Amino acid sequence: MSDAINNDDNAITPQGDAAASSGSVAVGGNVGGNIIVGDHNTIVNQYSTRESFLHQLPTPPHDFTGREQELTELREAVRSGNVMISALHGQGGVGKTALALKLADELKEKYPDAQFYLNLKGMSDRPTTPIEAMSHVIRSYNPTRKLPDSENELSAIYRSILHNKKVLLLLDNARDRAQVELLIPSSKDCLAIITSRNHFALAGMKSSNVDILSVDDARKLLITICPRLSVGTRHDASLPDEISNLCGYLPLALRAAASLLLITPDIDPETYITQLRDERTRLEKIGAEGVNISVEASLTLSYNQLSDDAKRAFSSLSVFPADFDAQAEEVICEDDGYKQLSELVKRSLVNYSQERMRYWLHDLARILAKRKSGRIDELIIIRRNHAFFYANTYTKLKIFSKSKNSIERFVSLELLLIFGLVPLRFCSRC
Ligand SMILES: Nc1ncnc2c1ncn2[C@@H]1O[C@H](COP(=O)(O)OP(=O)(O)O)[C@@H](O)[C@H]1O
Numbered sequence: 001m002s003d004a005i006n007n008d009d010n011a012i013t014p015q016g017d018a019a020a021s022s023g024s025v026a027v028g029g030n031v032g033g034n035i036i037v038g039d040h041n042t043i044v045n046q047y048s049t050r051e052s053f054l055h056q057l058p059t060p061p062h063d064f065t066g067r068e069q070e071l072t073e074l075r076e077a078v079r080s081g082n083v084m085i086s087a088l089h090g091q092g093g094v095g096k097t098a099l100a101l102k103l104a105d106e107l108k109e110k111y112p113d114a115q116f117y118l119n120l121k122g123m124s125d126r127p128t129t130p131i132e133a134m135s136h137v138i139r140s141y142n143p144t145r146k147l148p149d150s151e152n153e154l155s156a157i158y159r160s161i162l163h164n165k166k167v168l169l170l171l172d173n174a175r176d177r178a179q180v181e182l183l184i185p186s187s188k189d190c191l192a193i194i195t196s197r198n199h200f201a202l203a204g205m206k207s208s209n210v211d212i213l214s215v216d217d218a219r220k221l222l223i224t225i226c227p228r229l230s231v232g233t234r235h236d237a238s239l240p241d242e243i244s245n246l247c248g249y250l251p252l253a254l255r256a257a258a259s260l261l262l263i264t265p266d267i268d269p270e271t272y273i274t275q276l277r278d279e280r281t282r283l284e285k286i287g288a289e290g291v292n293i294s295v296e297a298s299l300t301l302s303y304n305q306l307s308d309d310a311k312r313a314f315s316s317l318s319v320f321p322a323d324f325d326a327q328a329e330e331v332i333c334e335d336d337g338y339k340q341l342s343e344l345v346k347r348s349l350v351n352y353s354q355e356r357m358r359y360w361l362h363d364l365a366r367i368l369a370k371r372k373s374g375r376i377d378e379l380i381i382i383r384r385n386h387a388f389f390y391a392n393t394y395t396k397l398k399i400f401s402k403s404k405n406s407i408e409r410f411v412s413l414e415l416l417l418i419f420g421l422v423p424l425r426f427c428s429r430c
């Protein structure tokens, strides 16, 4: 049994047990060293994981490429305060989060008291509220503290917790100004790095726009992931350059293309280029919605190569609103030995953090997974598996006897969720 159990609805972090402190209401008190934090669904072992709550930064991609100029500008900008990394043309998959992680990784020593990662889910149907985000930070210090409902009172606690501390906050995927305003620390000893697909102004905040990768960096990234692309049949750079171009120089699309070519050595890059071009033409005809055509074409080619079982697993993953572990996926997606999940990771359709042993989908991959969802009865089964998996885990921890009302409420709400009668968000306020 893991220390942290998270049904992923309320996870603020993208990866990991740090997510265990998310949520807004302590419902169960202390049960044998486990504290039930937030809602009905997050259980943390106070003794073994508490320290890690304060150092939540995921590591940047190990093959992080380019962005020298952006990093130089950002290093300069942080000297005078908080920074925002947004995307030119509002693009997803361009590398905002990766750049923010790289910067945060470089700077973390200067903020030794804590480094928080909060996924504000600005592009989702249910963005994280300022109350949830502040609660997450406060609970990272004090998991059992009873918190007020009022935003103003909570904000006062939040500010006093950060007072006199050197803390770095990475606020990823912000939706708008209203979502982040209260979260920006006033102290000069703290630093907020914000990423957003939208542009919005905040007083005193320096902004940096991330564009697609340069031709050289895109080629470098492709070859780093799939070295055989450097010795293509054409014996020059035109092969990776053509793939980069068809991928729109977007790192998300490039990573999927290179990963597929790496693990399927029998696919000739020339053939892949033809398929990618055809897929783009097809998408242009039908008109892709919500996902950039370059990203969609690249991810779709990887999806098309999957076995039926892996396709089913991929579409099932849209049931997880945030990160998850292999044990949950195995049961919920009926994926024995999480074999299909591993296949998806190899193709970069799913991300994996080895340190934290957690998986997650990029927002755009999640949109595709939802779109590929199969029949309604299959979906209901997956949602039911999801609900019962967490209900079961909860029961196993013998919480039933201690907080009967909570578990009853939990199970009945999850049952309602199966049939889509209440939005997921509703549960956390009960
Ligand atoms: N500079 C980079 N070098 C290597 N990989 C990158 C780079 N930028 C982004 N990626 C990869 O591309 C994918 C999408 O990047 P991400 O930062 O999540 O995009 P965004 O936040 O703009 O949607 C991730 O798999 C990430 O690891």
Ligand SMILES: [Mg+2]
Binding pocket: 096, 097, 098, 172, 173, 195
């Ligand atoms: Mg991002």
